[in-house]
Amino acid sequence: MARALVNVPKMARQGEVVEIKAMIAHPMETGYRIGPNGSNIPRDIIRRFACSYNGEEVFSADLFPAVSANPFIAFTLVATTSGTIDFTWTDDVGKIQTASAMITVN
Amino acid sequence: MHALWPLAAVGAAAICGIVSAAGIEDGEERSGVDFMTPETQALQADDMSNPGMLWVLQGEQLWQQAEGRADVACAGCHDDASQTMRGVAARYSAFDAATERPIDLAGRINSCRAERQQAEPLAPESDALLALTAYVAHQSRGMPITPATDARLAPFRDNGRRLFQSRIGQLELSCASCHDDDWGKRLGGSVIPQAHPTGYPLFRLEWQTVGSLQRRLRNCMIGVRAEPLDLELHLTERARGLLVETPAVRP
Numbered sequence: 001m002a003r004a005l006v007n008v009p010k011m012a013r014q015g016e017v018v019e020i021k022a023m024i025a026h027p028m029e030t031g032y033r034i035g036p037n038g039s040n041i042p043r044d045i046i047r048r049f050a051c052s053y054n055g056e057e058v059f060s061a062d063l064f065p066a067v068s069a070n071p072f073i074a075f076t077l078v079a080t081t082s083g084t085i086d087f088t089w090t091d092d093v094g095k096i097q098t099a100s101a102m103i104t105v106n
Numbered sequence: 107m108h109a110l111w112p113l114a115a116v117g118a119a120a121i122c123g124i125v126s127a128a129g130i131e132d133g134e135e136r137s138g139v140d141f142m143t144p145e146t147q148a149l150q151a152d153d154m155s156n157p158g159m160l161w162v163l164q165g166e167q168l169w170q171q172a173e174g175r176a177d178v179a180c181a182g183c184h185d186d187a188s189q190t191m192r193g194v195a196a197r198y199s200a201f202d203a204a205t206e207r208p209i210d211l212a213g214r215i216n217s218c219r220a221e222r223q224q225a226e227p228l229a230p231e232s233d234a235l236l237a238l239t240a241y242v243a244h245q246s247r248g249m250p251i252t253p254a255t256d257a258r259l260a261p262f263r264d265n266g267r268r269l270f271q272s273r274i275g276q277l278e279l280s281c282a283s284c285h286d287d288d289w290g291k292r293l294g295g296s297v298i299p300q301a302h303p304t305g306y307p308l309f310r311l312e313w314q315t316v317g318s319l320q321r322r323l324r325n326c327m328i329g330v331r332a333e334p335l336d337l338e339l340h341l342t343e344r345a346r347g348l349l350v351e352t353p354a355v356r357p
Binding site: 003 | 153154155157159160161163164314315
């Protein structure tokens with residue numbers, strides 16, 4: 001069950017710069033910590049975040065162990081056409097979590 | 107002379123009353139949110155950036171999910187949480203007639219799981235239990251805390267007050283030493299808040315996750331180098347009238 005919060009304005013004017021916010025629940029385990037039994041806690045972080053606008057990738061970010069748990073990413077897009085904005089988060093174990101939101105441009 | 111003794115006793119009681127209330131004057135109660143940096147306050151205020159909302163979201167999904175041998179979801183009996191659960195967190199902890207003990211919100215969720223859903227109880231501090239508790243408590247956000255008036259709770263609450271004022275641990279501090287007498291001052295780099303449980307379960311930046319009031323109390327016990335105690339009833343009584351904030355954010 002993906003636990004993600006994405007915030008995309010429902011309506012925007014053509015050419016308007018809109019702020020997009022995306023947050024996902026993830027432990028972002030660095031791999032540098034030692035568990036209670038003395039063995040390393042294996043690294044498990046989100047490696048890549050990507051956002052596509054009507055299928056075209058418009059924003060992406062590579063994440064590293066220094067990023068906190070539940071990474072929160074905010075960025076801006078130029079609203080061009082109505083459509084869907086898709087978000088994907090890919091982590092170390094290859095699990096891909098997704099979320100999407102609609103935007104209406106007029 | 108004989109007649110003066112009751113008067114003296116009343117006088118002493120009045121002085122004791124003043125002394126025990128001296129920590130926080132009426133009308134001076136302030137939520138921990140007032141002591142935080144503007145950045146942390148902004149994090150709590152905006153539901154889109156409050157990480158606690160991830161747990162509320164998960165709780166909302168769990169609320170709808172059928173569980174246990176009875177194959178029934180929370181929503182199966184309680185229906186729409188925004189109606190049926192509104193105000194519940196503002197009056198908890200409550201008295202549980204079955205065990206004849208106080209029960210907190212997470213405990214009630216687990217007892218409901220065992221009795222009605224006939225499911226295994228959720229582990230303390232597990233994501234699922236915190237998520238359901240946060241979701242239920244979130245329904246009371248903005249309502250004033252009004253602790254249950256059940257008379258059967260009184261002895262437990264009194265015990266909580268006694269514990270709150272008892273010096274414990276290697277550092278010989280009581281909860282009241284900091285949170286009643288010295289709130290607003292600094293301990294190291296941090297401001298000492300009044301210790302009102304207004305937003306539990308809450309997201310703690312230090313923990314990088316959501317945790318319960320019990321977990322927070324254990325933190326303070328480690329801080330004064332003592333063993334954990336149950337104080338929740340007294341704390342909610344102290345916070346009477348403050349607004350529920352779940353899921354709150356704290357540094």
